[in-house]
Amino acid sequence: xxxxxxxxSPKASLPFKTENKFRRQDLYVKQxxxxxxxxxxxxxxxxxxxxxxxxxxxxxxxxxxxxxxDRKRVWDDVDDDGLGVSVDVEQLxxxxxxxxxxxxxxxxxxxxxxxxxxxxxxxxSDSGSEDEDAEDPKSSRQRKRASSNAPSIAPSIAASTxxxxxxxxxxxxxxxxxTLFSDEPPPVPKVLLTTSINSTLHDEAHLLCTLFPNSTYxxxxxxxxxxxxxxxxxxxxxxxxxxxxxxxxKEDSKKPxxxxxxxxxxxxxxxxxxxxxxxxxxxxxxGNPTNHYPxxxxxxxxxxLGLLTARLFLTLFPPQPxxxxxxxxxxxxxxDYIFVRRHRYVFRDKxxxxxxxIGVDGKAVEGVEGIRAGLQELxxxxxxxxxxxxxxxxxxxxxGEDAVQWQWKxxxxxxxxxxxx
Numbered sequence: 001x002x003x004x005x006x007x008x009s010p011k012a013s014l015p016f017k018t019e020n021k022f023r024r025q026d027l028y029v030k031q032x033x034x035x036x037x038x039x040x041x042x043x044x045x046x047x048x049x050x051x052x053x054x055x056x057x058x059x060x061x062x063x064x065x066x067x068x069x070d071r072k073r074v075w076d077d078v079d080d081d082g083l084g085v086s087v088d089v090e091q092l093x094x095x096x097x098x099x100x101x102x103x104x105x106x107x108x109x110x111x112x113x114x115x116x117x118x119x120x121x122x123x124x125s126d127s128g129s130e131d132e133d134a135e136d137p138k139s140s141r142q143r144k145r146a147s148s149n150a151p152s153i154a155p156s157i158a159a160s161t162x163x164x165x166x167x168x169x170x171x172x173x174x175x176x177x178x179t180l181f182s183d184e185p186p187p188v189p190k191v192l193l194t195t196s197i198n199s200t201l202h203d204e205a206h207l208l209c210t211l212f213p214n215s216t217y218x219x220x221x222x223x224x225x226x227x228x229x230x231x232x233x234x235x236x237x238x239x240x241x242x243x244x245x246x247x248x249x250k251e252d253s254k255k256p257x258x259x260x261x262x263x264x265x266x267x268x269x270x271x272x273x274x275x276x277x278x279x280x281x282x283x284x285x286x287g288n289p290t291n292h293y294p295x296x297x298x299x300x301x302x303x304x305l306g307l308l309t310a311r312l313f314l315t316l317f318p319p320q321p322x323x324x325x326x327x328x329x330x331x332x333x334x335x336d337y338i339f340v341r342r343h344r345y346v347f348r349d350k351x352x353x354x355x356x357x358i359g360v361d362g363k364a365v366e367g368v369e370g371i372r373a374g375l376q377e378l379x380x381x382x383x384x385x386x387x388x389x390x391x392x393x394x395x396x397x398x399x400g401e402d403a404v405q406w407q408w409k410x411x412x413x414x415x416x417x418x419x420x421x
Contacts, residue, residue: 061362069335072417081170083305083389083406086418089168090302164298164310173304176391176405180263180311189316191215192238193247197222201251207279207380208249210289211329211342212316215247231262235393239265245316250274259384261312262393268405269390270312272338280379287344287376292325293318294342299332305406306333306421309386327378333421338384343375386421 018024050057065071076086079095174181191212195201197220209215222228229237235246243264250258259272280286296317301310313331321327326346332339350356350372356364357372389406392399412420 058362069417073419074415074417076418081172081304083308086303086420088302089170089304089307090165092170093168162300162302164301164307166307166311166314169307169311170304173308177263177268177308179266180268180308180315186315186319187244188318189214189245190243191245191247191316192234192243193217193249194220194234195249196220196251197228199249199251200254201249201256204256204277204279204380205249208247211380212247213291213293213318230396231260231394232396235262235264247316256382260394261316263312263315264393267390267392268308268312269392269394270309270386271388271390272384273387275383275385276381278379278381280377280381283377283379283381285376287378289327289342289344289378290325292322292327293320294325294327294329295321295323297328297330297332299330301333301421303419303421305386305389308389309333309338309421336385336419336421338386338421340380340382340384342378342380344378346374346376347371348374 018027046060050060074086075088075091078085078087079092081087081089081092169181189212191214193205193208193212193215194217195205199205199220202217202219205217205219209217220229231246231248238246245264246260246262248260248262249256250260256274256277259274260269261272262269280289294317296314298310298313301307310331317329326344328343328345330339330341330343332341348371350370354372356369359365385408387408388395388404391403391405395403406420408420412418
């Protein structure tokens with residue numbers, strides 16, 4: 001049966017009110033149907049026009065960009081690469097390269113200017129040389145003004161979601177943490193995983209052991225005849241047995257609330273808070289993980305503090321994944337929240353009702369028009385937020401004025417468009 005099309009009623013658009021409740025309801029329904037009908041007609045009309053002229057669709061999509069907080073992100077306009085500064089390392093490196101090139105070109109331009117002045121003075125009168133001398137300060141002043149305005153005006157050309165490039169690590173980070181940022185190939189990770197004293201999170205700890213390859217879980221207890229080992233003592237024990245990292249899982253009300261990662265043997269130590277913990281068996285359509293080494297995806301870590309965090313997670317996974325397992329672990333940073341997910345992927349043929357893979361430019365990627373990727377989440381699923389960075393092994397093992405390299409404070413989120421990672 002064909003649905004009867006409702007035309008916009010002239011009474012439906014009249015801005016009057018009635019005291020009858022049923023008439024008000026009927027009026028509201030007519031107004032809603034009229035609006036939906038007009039919007040549907042406009043949508044189908046636009047679709048027909050865009051099918052005839054695809055350029056209209058490209059123009060509409062180029063203008064239809066949502067104004068999200070990520071796109072309104074602001075950066076600190078400073079020439080510094082410290083942990084407490086929110087700067088895009090890619091943009092900072094480009095800015096420094098442009099400044100170095102400008103500094104190299106200035107002496108050459110000055111020499112060429114002197115040579116031109118000498119030739120003009122030999123050929124013509126002194127008036128030409130005086131004009132050139134008057135023009136040189138103006139041109140140099142304009143050049144300096146343009147170079148000073150370029151970093152503040154030019155926005156970052158990187159997309160809001162980009163893969164992390166660890167090759168852009170500042171030299172200051174390598175000097176502060178030489179064991180973490182070393183030129184030598186990283187060793188095979190060996191992780192010691194434990195919990196807080198008398199913890200009940202044994203199942204969650206075993207799940208993390210399946211997430212981090214080559215990890216061993218050792219429970220902690222406060223037996224009256226036992227010794228309550230501190231994190232510093234556990235790290236020393238692990239370093240003597242060739243462990244590369246220590247992961248400490250914290251709990252509150254029998255739920256995981258914190259995660260501390262120590263890079264051995266000398267640090268740094270990063271403290272994270274955990275939110276939205278969901279086990280794999282509670283996910284709809286979940287799969288079971290295997291023992292294959294997973295691939296690692298680090299997304300949107302763009303500041304020096306973000307690169308430090310990404311590098312710390314990189315040391316927890318083997319550098320050479322086992323591709324036959326088709327498992328991938330994703331750490332996606334968005335607004336200083338790190339979303340941790342684990343999936344199994346499979347490549348399959350594209351169905352007729354599905355669209356092709358779209359690239360960053362909004363066009364279909366060539367060569368994979370008939371291929372789509374299917375994902376199955378394995379779990380666990382949780383969200384991390386960085387709270388503190390200690391220089392050494394924990395707060396007790398860090399000494400000096402720079403013992404706490406960075407610490408989250410409530411005032412940092414007062415400006416909603418500024419992020420730390």
